[in-house]
Structures are given as C-alpha cells and as structure tokens.
Amino acid sequence: MTPYSSTLSSVLKDESRMEGKALWVSQPQSVGELLDSLKEAAEKGIDITVQGSRTGLAGGAVPAGGLALGLSKLKKSMEIKDGLLLASASVALGEAKVYLKRQRLVFAADPSEDEATLGGLFATGARGLKTEPFGRQVQELLWALPTGETLLARRGEACFDSTGIRIFNQSIKCPVPVKSRFPGVPFQGQDLIDFLSGSDGRLGIALNIKVKTFPKPKNSWAIAFFLKSEAQALSFAEAASDASREFLKALWIFDQNALSLLSKSRASLSGLKDIPEFPSDSDSAALAWLEGDDEEGIELAMSGLLDLFSESGGSESDTWAAEGIEAEKIAPLKHLAEEAANMELDKARLTSNAIRLSIENSYGSPIKAFRDLGESLVQGYRILSVLDGRIHARLFALQDPGKLVLGYALRALAEGGFFASDYGLGKAKRDMAIDLASPQEKECLMAIQQAFDPASSMSNRFFRAAL
Amino acid sequence: MRIVVCVKQVPSMSAQMDPETGLLFRASAESAMNPLDFCAVEAGMQILKRHGGELIALSMGPQSAQETLRLAMALGAGRAILLSDKAFAGADAYVTAFTLSQAIKAIGNVDLVVCGLNTTDGDTAQVPFSLAAQLGWPSFGWVKLIELEPLAFVQEQTGTEARAEARLPMVIAVGRISPPRIPTLGAKLAAKRKPLEVWGLNDLPEKSPEFYGLRASPTRVKKIYATKRERKVLPLELGLNETVKILKGELSDPKAFIEPVIATPTQLPDWNGQAKSGSVLACLQADHRGLCLVSKEMASLLISLSQGRFETHGVFIGSDLPKPLEDELLALGLDCVHVCLDNDFKIFDARPFSEAALACVKALNPAVVLAGATPEGRALAPALAAHLRTGVTADCTGLSLSDNGELLQIRPAFGGDIMAQILTPQARPQIATVRLGAFSALESAKRSRTKIKRFQAPHSQVLPLQTLGHFEDEPAKDLVIAIGGGLRDKAAISLFEKLAEKANASLMCSRCLVERGWFDQSRQIGLSGRSVSPKLLVTFGISGSAQFLSGIKGAKRLVSINLDKDAPILDFADVPLVGDMREIAERCLEM
Incomplete structure (x- = not known):
C-alpha cells in the first residue's frame, strides 16, 4: 500500500465517468501481496475499493476514500482442462476469447467489453448480448475474503436455503427470500458461486476461476431487422421471441434514439467503420443472434424470422445478415451504443447525476415497460433484451433522473423483475437499493456482510451507514 | 457489362x-x-x-x-x-x-x-x-x-x-x-x-x-522465422507526473538524442548463389517537386549492394527532364541513368510505363530491378514482372546481393510476427520494391561519372488521364509523434495535434487509425504506409506490430507509451513508459 498521489489519478475513475477519492493505492503483482494488502487494510480499518480494468458503468470501481486496490497487475495465467478454462481473474476478457478461439472454444456467456477482467465480469454479474450471466458458468472459484483469507468454492457444494448457508465451517443464519430482487441478496437454492457473482467487490475478490467453455457452434448468425416504427419492432420482437427458441440466443430492440446515436458516431467510433448507413426511414431495429450445430434447423429458424418480420410490416431489403466471423461486425451494435453514449457525454462534459444513472433492470412485462419508458424519457435511448426482459436506458440531460430511475426500479420489482440486472449496483445504485430493500432483505445483507467481512473493510460505508 | x-x-x-x-x-x-x-x-x-x-x-x-x-x-x-x-x-x-x-x-x-x-x-x-x-x-x-x-x-x-x-x-x-x-x-x-x-x-x-x-x-520462400524480441529496457511503470516529466524532457532536450548513425541496408550473411549478371537497376520516379526521395534511397541501396561488383543503373520514364531533375539524377551516383521521355508519360499509367521499363530491362538484362513501394512503383513492378515472367517481392526490409547476383529478399509476413526470406531462384531479373525510408539515401561522390542515356520505347495507348491537383506530402520532421489503436475516440486526436504543434513534431499514426478512417494513408507509418527516420519518435497507444516496426527502423530514439506493459513496442523502445496515452498527453499539455 502506498499513499495516493495525484500521479495515480486514473484510479479515481471508471467508465461510469464518476470520480471518487482515495488515500491509499495498492497494485499487487501476486496473490500473496494481494492478501497482505487485504489483511493490512482490515487491521487498520481502511475501506477497500477493488478495481479490475475500471470498465464498469455503475461506478463499482470508483473509490470512496480508503484504498484503491487494483488487480490488473496480478500475474495472468490460462489453461484449458476438461472443457474448463482455468484462469486468473486478472485475465482480460479479450485475452481469454482469443485464447479460446484458437482452440475453437467459446464462453456460453458473452459480455462484450474485451478490456474487462474476468474477475470484474464475475464481480459485477455481467451479461452480454446473450442472456446467460458470465458468473453462471463458473464452476469453481478461489475467493479472497476481506480478512485476507481464501475460500475455495465449488459449484453445488454450498447453496442457500431458507435459513441461510453453511460455509467456513459455520452457518450464516438469515431469512433468505424465495426470489432475489437485488445483486447481493441471495435466494433460496442459490449456489454460493452465483451469489458471489454480482457482489460488486463487497464480499471479497475472485482470484482464480474455472469457467465452462463450449465448442464453437458450427453456425452463428447475427441479423439486424430494421423497421419503420417502434410498434412494428415490438410486434416483431414479441412474435420472434416465441418462435425459434432452440437457436435464438439473443434478441434486442433498439429505439430510434439508439440508432440515431450510432449513426451520429459513425465517423468517430472504430467499431462502426465497417457498418453501412442504416436503411433510410428506419425508426427501430431488432438484432438477433442465432447459433447451433444444425445448419438446416438454423436456416429454417431464420426463414421463420423473416416471415414474422414481413408480417410485422418489415421489408426483406431492410435486413442485414452475417454469419461466422462476419457476424462479429453486427453483433457489437449494443455495446457500441454504450460507447457512443459515453462519447456523447464526454463531448458534452456533463457532470450531473443525469449521466450517472441508467436503467438496466429486468422486467416481467418488458415490452410494456419499454414502451412506457419511451413516453417518459426526455432524452436518452432504450435498448431491450426481449428474451430476458432486460432494458438498458441511458438518460441524458434529465433534471431529475433519480425519480425516473426509482420509478422503473419499483416497477421492475413489482413485476417480479430484478433491479440493476447488468452492471451491478456500483456506487450509482447502492443507496437506491438499500432504500428499496425490505427488512428481511436488509437482515440477510447484514448477516452475510458480518460473516464475510467482519471489519467492514470491503462493504465499507455503504452497508455500515445504510443498514 | x-x-x-x-x-x-x-x-x-x-x-x-x-x-x-x-x-x-x-x-x-x-x-x-x-x-x-x-x-x-x-x-x-x-x-x-x-x-x-x-x-x-x-x-x-x-x-x-x-x-x-x-x-x-x-x-x-x-x-x-x-x-x-x-x-x-x-x-x-x-x-x-x-x-x-x-x-x-x-x-x-x-x-x-x-x-x-x-x-x-x-x-x-x-x-x-x-x-x-x-x-x-x-x-x-x-x-x-x-x-x-x-x-x-x-x-x-x-x-x-x-x-x-x-x-x-x-x-x-x-x-x-x-x-x-x-x-x-x-x-x-x-x-x-x-x-x-x-x-x-x-x-x-x-x-x-x-x-x-x-x-x-518464380519466387520461393527460402525460410520463415519468428521475429525475435529482445527487451532493451524494462518498461517504466511510473506515476503520471514522473512519466510526463520524462516525456517532456525527451521532447524538449535535443541533447538527449543519440547522435544519428548513417543507416545502411540491413547487413545479411552472404550465401551461395548460382546465376550471374553484370548490372542492377532502379526504376526512378519523380513528382511535381522533383526526384522522389525513395528513388534516391534506392540508388544508394544499389550502390551499397553492388559494392563495385555490379554496374548500377537507373531508368527514368517521364514527359520531360528539366535541368533541376537532370541534376538530381546525376547526383545519384549511379553508373548510368536511362531516360525515356514521351508526352504520353505525363501521368503515371502502369501499362505504358511498364512497357517502357521493359525496353530498358531487355537492353540491360540486369540481375536485380528495384522499384519504390509507392502507388506507382507497386503497380509498375508486378506489371514489368509479368512481361518478364518473373516474380516480385514487395516491401522488402532487408536485401543481400551475392557475388553471383542472387538477391536474398526479406519481408515481414502474416501480421508481421513472421519474417520471410524470399528467393527468385531461376527467373530474372529479380524484382523487389522498397519503401520510402526503409533504406537511407547517401551523398554520392560519383556524380561526375554518372551518364545519362536517352532511349525511346514503343508502348500501348495511355488511359485518358488527368491530375486532380497536387498535395504536399509533408516530409516527417526530426520529431515524430505517432498514435495508434489505443486511441478509442476520434475526438481525442485534437489533443495529440496540439501536442505535436507544441513540440514542433509531425503527427503520424499506425495502420489501424487509417483503417478507421481517422487519418489519411499519407500519415501512416509501417509496411503499408511509409517509413520514418526522425531523431526522436514518440509513440502513443501503438502496440508495435512487425509491420509498424519495419517502418521505424531509421528512428534514432524511440519513446513509447502504452497501457499494456507487455506491448511489443516497449521491448524495442529506448524509453518504454507504461501509462494511459490520453492522460499523459493531457498532462503534458497542461504542464
């Protein structure tokens, strides 16, 4: 641990564009050094903020005083064994994907920020284009506890029941709800590994993971469908999500503002250089990802999608289709929209809360929520993952974004959905989560925090103050 | 159609x-x-x-x-x-x-x-x-x-x-x-x-x-090998201020430069060749400003390769030969420059130009023909080779000529991690293109001996061509700042433009920024761009593919900034700095 100096100012920020403060900085190069830093911080009562590549959008890596503990310099290792990737958590997603690609393997989950570390993806519960969260594929986990001790978790060995969970040879007693509504609150039957994924660096740090890999599907397709109205797009999405489920792994809807933002960013954003202009008069678009080994089946599914698209008012000439390696040109459109949004914000140099808040919940009635949100947005864009009800909305220049975000959080929870389903709570959503938590959920959070982090060095002021 | x-x-x-x-x-x-x-x-x-x-x-x-x-x-x-x-x-x-x-x-x-x-x-x-x-x-x-x-x-x-x-x-x-x-x-x-x-x-x-x-x-790959990396200095992972201090020192203190060494073509071991021929030839090129620098470099290269064992020749094809250009040709130090002038040759057109070059090659029967890796040279060389049923090795970064007149040609391949040694075992002449800056132009002491010979060549009809105006392809300054793929946002280019202006440096880039459409190719360094030989090259966010590195061989001092301490360029840099390119540039401008 070294005292913070202005020469290390980059540790104060992440991709959320929030800026925090730090008194200490540590960038350990070995697990031993990392554990020493944790012990020292716990002994001295120093708050810790864990940082991977600082690519998160919810401010989880923004320090709030105390120690900024960077993991990017930890030694990296990767190995494939029995279909599992054994990797140190400091490995970047892009590095892991290239490593797997050489062996014609892929992750089932597909988060799209290649600079993000595997540890960061695990900690934030990141998902990508497809519906599967990255953490759900982790089979074994070496976890550093805030005390500086380590815990080896294997999938299936420890799960929450209604009264808590048994780990570290002790029982953590708490009233576990049947269904979780927030990252960090467990649910009955949840595996310890899934619970730790999404804990946002509050309960410890992933050191090594064993994650499932799969043979690269023989066929993979990205298809963009452009429509003249949002109503047509939603109608198509509803119909498409009911069909083709065997091969359809992702289906996203982009609103007009998202398309406009992408068009506007064409000259500046490298990922858009091979993307032609969107078809004229496009108001909304649907982006589908299909994969599988059955070539005939997948082609049949695509023909079915094309029929549904026509029935929804779409014209075949307003589609783009790419397969295999070419599909990687179109598939990142969702991620590129996020990058384009950040570029806009950088240009505008906006610093208000408006830029820090986004809606990325999952909803029981996603299409209705998506439509309603369009009516209440002043400025911003919406993207919807139709298959699992996730909506991403970035809000620009709103006077009171918190109210809108809170409203949609309540709605997601009322519909049995999930609050902050993609980027984690970070610093941006933590207070709102605590405000929304029930007494039972708070009790659960406290009991788990006490067991994992008795010195409150990692769960820091967030829980200390709020609970 | x-x-x-x-x-x-x-x-x-x-x-x-x-x-x-x-x-x-x-x-x-x-x-x-x-x-x-x-x-x-x-x-x-x-x-x-x-x-x-x-x-x-x-x-x-x-x-x-x-x-x-x-x-x-x-x-x-x-x-x-x-x-x-x-x-x-x-x-x-x-x-x-x-x-x-x-x-x-x-x-x-x-x-x-x-x-x-x-x-x-x-x-x-x-x-x-x-x-x-x-x-x-x-x-x-x-x-x-x-x-x-x-x-x-x-x-x-x-x-x-x-x-x-x-x-x-x-x-x-x-x-x-x-x-x-x-x-x-x-x-x-x-x-x-x-x-x-x-x-x-x-x-x-x-x-x-x-x-x-x-x-x-006609061409054969003799050998391929991975490019070896030998770390010069361990990457310096310093704080922002310290990094900026070092960078500013490098940018502002000319004494820190290592004295330039006159670069010579890559020295390669001689090897046993078979064929014999008595001359070597360079296809010379001029534009509206005069003789192109790459032509001077090729002339020096031929003189150096021949080491007195072969006659050195040039061929120039154009519409006229004004006195200043003639003086430049005479100053090349070649034994002879063959000049073909015709009104049809006002603007480059690959077919007639290659036919004129063919006439010269047939008369001379050289062992080696070099052309510049310019748009014109890269079109002329394969067209000429096709007439002669021989091969071309493009963009050589190393050449060696045996006593028997066989040319060992070296170029990066497949993303640049591999170098290939290429031979043209049977067909003659052996044709290669070389890039601007890959070899240095040397002052010649043989000016008085250079002869100019004129010749005429039959050629096909030229295309209906017109020029759309000239642009000044500004030569790189002694100080070059180059930026690469680490730059995520086009808007941040202005930051580096300001830095270059402040440091009186040329701002150039790696290939990926040209591919993104953010820079014109004239500012691209590397195998498919140009080579530079500044006293100081500062790279920001460039990882250092072999293609890029082949374009900076002439740089006398290299300062590289990269967020990834394992970036290959940091192995080659005299001052390897680990850090965020944007932050460092911003702070550099503030200080």
Whole structure:
C-alpha cells in the first residue's frame, strides 16, 4: 500500500465517468501481496475499493476514500482442462476469447467489453448480448475474503436455503427470500458461486476461476431487422421471441434514439467503420443472434424470422445478415451504443447525476415497460433484451433522473423483475437499493456482510451507514 | 457489362505456416473474405446497378473458399467460380495472376475486373497489376472513388490524385471506398442454394500443369522465422507526473538524442548463389517537386549492394527532364541513368510505363530491378514482372546481393510476427520494391561519372488521364509523434495535434487509425504506409506490430507509451513508459 498521489489519478475513475477519492493505492503483482494488502487494510480499518480494468458503468470501481486496490497487475495465467478454462481473474476478457478461439472454444456467456477482467465480469454479474450471466458458468472459484483469507468454492457444494448457508465451517443464519430482487441478496437454492457473482467487490475478490467453455457452434448468425416504427419492432420482437427458441440466443430492440446515436458516431467510433448507413426511414431495429450445430434447423429458424418480420410490416431489403466471423461486425451494435453514449457525454462534459444513472433492470412485462419508458424519457435511448426482459436506458440531460430511475426500479420489482440486472449496483445504485430493500432483505445483507467481512473493510460505508 | 470481381479467402486471425514449405496451414485459422474484397464487390455492384450486365465472383483457393464466393453471391454476384485444383497449389502472386487470367479468358467477353488492392495475408498488392499485364489490359490501382457516369476512377498517386475514364476492358484495384453493404437475410439464404462452379486445370485454356502452382512460381520462400524480441529496457511503470516529466524532457532536450548513425541496408550473411549478371537497376520516379526521395534511397541501396561488383543503373520514364531533375539524377551516383521521355508519360499509367521499363530491362538484362513501394512503383513492378515472367517481392526490409547476383529478399509476413526470406531462384531479373525510408539515401561522390542515356520505347495507348491537383506530402520532421489503436475516440486526436504543434513534431499514426478512417494513408507509418527516420519518435497507444516496426527502423530514439506493459513496442523502445496515452498527453499539455 502506498499513499495516493495525484500521479495515480486514473484510479479515481471508471467508465461510469464518476470520480471518487482515495488515500491509499495498492497494485499487487501476486496473490500473496494481494492478501497482505487485504489483511493490512482490515487491521487498520481502511475501506477497500477493488478495481479490475475500471470498465464498469455503475461506478463499482470508483473509490470512496480508503484504498484503491487494483488487480490488473496480478500475474495472468490460462489453461484449458476438461472443457474448463482455468484462469486468473486478472485475465482480460479479450485475452481469454482469443485464447479460446484458437482452440475453437467459446464462453456460453458473452459480455462484450474485451478490456474487462474476468474477475470484474464475475464481480459485477455481467451479461452480454446473450442472456446467460458470465458468473453462471463458473464452476469453481478461489475467493479472497476481506480478512485476507481464501475460500475455495465449488459449484453445488454450498447453496442457500431458507435459513441461510453453511460455509467456513459455520452457518450464516438469515431469512433468505424465495426470489432475489437485488445483486447481493441471495435466494433460496442459490449456489454460493452465483451469489458471489454480482457482489460488486463487497464480499471479497475472485482470484482464480474455472469457467465452462463450449465448442464453437458450427453456425452463428447475427441479423439486424430494421423497421419503420417502434410498434412494428415490438410486434416483431414479441412474435420472434416465441418462435425459434432452440437457436435464438439473443434478441434486442433498439429505439430510434439508439440508432440515431450510432449513426451520429459513425465517423468517430472504430467499431462502426465497417457498418453501412442504416436503411433510410428506419425508426427501430431488432438484432438477433442465432447459433447451433444444425445448419438446416438454423436456416429454417431464420426463414421463420423473416416471415414474422414481413408480417410485422418489415421489408426483406431492410435486413442485414452475417454469419461466422462476419457476424462479429453486427453483433457489437449494443455495446457500441454504450460507447457512443459515453462519447456523447464526454463531448458534452456533463457532470450531473443525469449521466450517472441508467436503467438496466429486468422486467416481467418488458415490452410494456419499454414502451412506457419511451413516453417518459426526455432524452436518452432504450435498448431491450426481449428474451430476458432486460432494458438498458441511458438518460441524458434529465433534471431529475433519480425519480425516473426509482420509478422503473419499483416497477421492475413489482413485476417480479430484478433491479440493476447488468452492471451491478456500483456506487450509482447502492443507496437506491438499500432504500428499496425490505427488512428481511436488509437482515440477510447484514448477516452475510458480518460473516464475510467482519471489519467492514470491503462493504465499507455503504452497508455500515445504510443498514 | 460483364464484370468479374476477384475475391480471396484469407485467414482472419493468427495464421501458422509450414516451416518446411513456407506455405500457410489454412486449417489452423478461421477464414474470411479479404476486407478490401468487400469493397471490390461493392464497387462492382455500384457499376452493375448503373450500367447493367452481369457480375461474376472469381476466386482461387481450396474448397473452403466456396464460403467466400457464397458471400459474394449474397452481396450481389450472379455467378461464382472457384478455381480449385491441386495443380494450382502454392502459387505466388505472378502465377496466381496467371491462373486468374486464364479463368477470365475462359469466362470470355469480360469488360471489367475489379480487385481489392491488397490482401491481409500476403499484403503484396501485386495480383491486380500482374493480372492486367498478363491479359494485356490497362490497369488502374489505388482507386478511392468511382464515378458512375461516365465510368471513371480516381486514384492516389505520389503527391497527387489522378482520374481516368474507363477504357474497357481493364482491371481496377480498389482501396477502402464507402463501407460495403451487408447482405440481406433473404440474399444470404438464397446464396446457400445457388449453384457454384468449381473449375480445375482442364477448364482453363492453358492446360499444362507446368504453368501453375508452386512449380511455376518464380519466387520461393527460402525460410520463415519468428521475429525475435529482445527487451532493451524494462518498461517504466511510473506515476503520471514522473512519466510526463520524462516525456517532456525527451521532447524538449535535443541533447538527449543519440547522435544519428548513417543507416545502411540491413547487413545479411552472404550465401551461395548460382546465376550471374553484370548490372542492377532502379526504376526512378519523380513528382511535381522533383526526384522522389525513395528513388534516391534506392540508388544508394544499389550502390551499397553492388559494392563495385555490379554496374548500377537507373531508368527514368517521364514527359520531360528539366535541368533541376537532370541534376538530381546525376547526383545519384549511379553508373548510368536511362531516360525515356514521351508526352504520353505525363501521368503515371502502369501499362505504358511498364512497357517502357521493359525496353530498358531487355537492353540491360540486369540481375536485380528495384522499384519504390509507392502507388506507382507497386503497380509498375508486378506489371514489368509479368512481361518478364518473373516474380516480385514487395516491401522488402532487408536485401543481400551475392557475388553471383542472387538477391536474398526479406519481408515481414502474416501480421508481421513472421519474417520471410524470399528467393527468385531461376527467373530474372529479380524484382523487389522498397519503401520510402526503409533504406537511407547517401551523398554520392560519383556524380561526375554518372551518364545519362536517352532511349525511346514503343508502348500501348495511355488511359485518358488527368491530375486532380497536387498535395504536399509533408516530409516527417526530426520529431515524430505517432498514435495508434489505443486511441478509442476520434475526438481525442485534437489533443495529440496540439501536442505535436507544441513540440514542433509531425503527427503520424499506425495502420489501424487509417483503417478507421481517422487519418489519411499519407500519415501512416509501417509496411503499408511509409517509413520514418526522425531523431526522436514518440509513440502513443501503438502496440508495435512487425509491420509498424519495419517502418521505424531509421528512428534514432524511440519513446513509447502504452497501457499494456507487455506491448511489443516497449521491448524495442529506448524509453518504454507504461501509462494511459490520453492522460499523459493531457498532462503534458497542461504542464
């Protein structure tokens, strides 16, 4: 641990564009050094903020005083064994994907920020284009506890029941709800590994993971469908999500503002250089990802999608289709929209809360929520993952974004959905989560925090103050 | 109009080569259509839409290349032909062009052939020009714009742009034009069911296998090897202020520069050659400002390579020879410069220029011919080689000439992690292109001995050409700042422009920023751009591919900033700094 100096100012920020403060900085190069830093911080009562590549959008890596503990310099290792990737958590997603690609393997989950570390993806519960969260594929986990001790978790060995969970040879007693509504609150039957994924660096740090890999599907397709109205797009999405489920792994809807933002960013954003202009008069678009080994089946599914698209008012000439390696040109459109949004914000140099808040919940009635949100947005864009009800909305220049975000959080929870389903709570959503938590959920959070982090060095002021 | 678009399946990621044969293991990598071939198909489709007719996609490769042809059909090609036969395997650029020319003859009544300028695997940019020469057609490369009515093309040349109206039949080679279309879903599905023709040796007019494949290829890969990295200094992971302090010191204190050493061509061990010939020749080039620097560098290179063992010659083709240019030719120190002047040679046109160069080569019978790796030289060399049935090694970074006149040619390949040693064992002359800055121009003491001889050469009719104005291709300053893929946001370029202005530096870039369309190619450093030899080169966010590194061999001091401490460029840098390029530049401007 070294005292913070202005020469290390980059540790104060992440991709959320929030800026925090730090008194200490540590960038350990070995697990031993990392554990020493944790012990020292716990002994001295120093708050810790864990940082991977600082690519998160919810401010989880923004320090709030105390120690900024960077993991990017930890030694990296990767190995494939029995279909599992054994990797140190400091490995970047892009590095892991290239490593797997050489062996014609892929992750089932597909988060799209290649600079993000595997540890960061695990900690934030990141998902990508497809519906599967990255953490759900982790089979074994070496976890550093805030005390500086380590815990080896294997999938299936420890799960929450209604009264808590048994780990570290002790029982953590708490009233576990049947269904979780927030990252960090467990649910009955949840595996310890899934619970730790999404804990946002509050309960410890992933050191090594064993994650499932799969043979690269023989066929993979990205298809963009452009429509003249949002109503047509939603109608198509509803119909498409009911069909083709065997091969359809992702289906996203982009609103007009998202398309406009992408068009506007064409000259500046490298990922858009091979993307032609969107078809004229496009108001909304649907982006589908299909994969599988059955070539005939997948082609049949695509023909079915094309029929549904026509029935929804779409014209075949307003589609783009790419397969295999070419599909990687179109598939990142969702991620590129996020990058384009950040570029806009950088240009505008906006610093208000408006830029820090986004809606990325999952909803029981996603299409209705998506439509309603369009009516209440002043400025911003919406993207919807139709298959699992996730909506991403970035809000620009709103006077009171918190109210809108809170409203949609309540709605997601009322519909049995999930609050902050993609980027984690970070610093941006933590207070709102605590405000929304029930007494039972708070009790659960406290009991788990006490067991994992008795010195409150990692769960820091967030829980200390709020609970 | 019958249009043929040549497309190639290329490895999309790190490829492996067979160290025995020097050939690519295609099975080891995923494959894709060559990126510029998308532009070729797009160009073909735009022309087809205006002028009507038929578009045929043509490829040579293994059966798996059918996927690339099906993609071309999904993009609009009405017919697709794959040239696939064991006899075709291992072809170099000359023989590939020969095989394609045979197919084009077999197709018959072709008006226009459209190629992508270069491919990502070989990156030689030879095939379109060799193909045109072997068909006896005009060619027009480096096309950046297509005018549809009347059909005309605009190309980049050294220091200028030229426009040519189409004279069919002809071959064009397109660079990056507007983003190519993406096929519709219906077209993709339909293309899977369309018939695709596979042609073998017996489908071509020339049926003798001796004209095809590796056995007919004039050039051979003698050896390939991975580029070795030896770390000069451990990367410095300092704080922002300390990093900026070091950088500012480097930028402002000329005493910190290592004294420049006069660079000489890469010294390579001699090896035993077989053939003998008494002269070597450089194809010299001038633009509106005078003799091009690359021509001076080639002259120095020839003098250095020959070491008095061979006569050194130059050939200059142009419309006039003003006194200043004549003086420059005399100052090259070559034994003789052969000058062919004709009003037709006002603007470069590959076919007539290569025919004039051919006349000189036939008269001289040199062992080696060099051309600059400029748009003109890279079109002239393969066209000349096609006339002579010999090969070209493009963009050499090392050359060695044996007593017997055999040229060992070294160039990076396959993303630059591999270097290839290439020979032209039988065919003569051995032709190579060299890039601006790859070798240094030296002052010659032989000025008084240089002779100028004039000659006339029969040539084909030139294309209807016009220049579209000159642009000043500013020579790089003593201090060059280069930025690369680490730059995520185009808006941040202004930051580095300010830094360059403040430091009185030239601002240049790596290839990926040109590909993103953020910089003009004239500012690109590297194998497919230009070489630089500044006293100080500062790179920001450039990882350091071998292609880029081959363009900075002449830099006297290298300061590199990269967020990734494992970036290859940090191994080569005199001052390797680990840090965020944007933050460092911002702070540098503030301080």
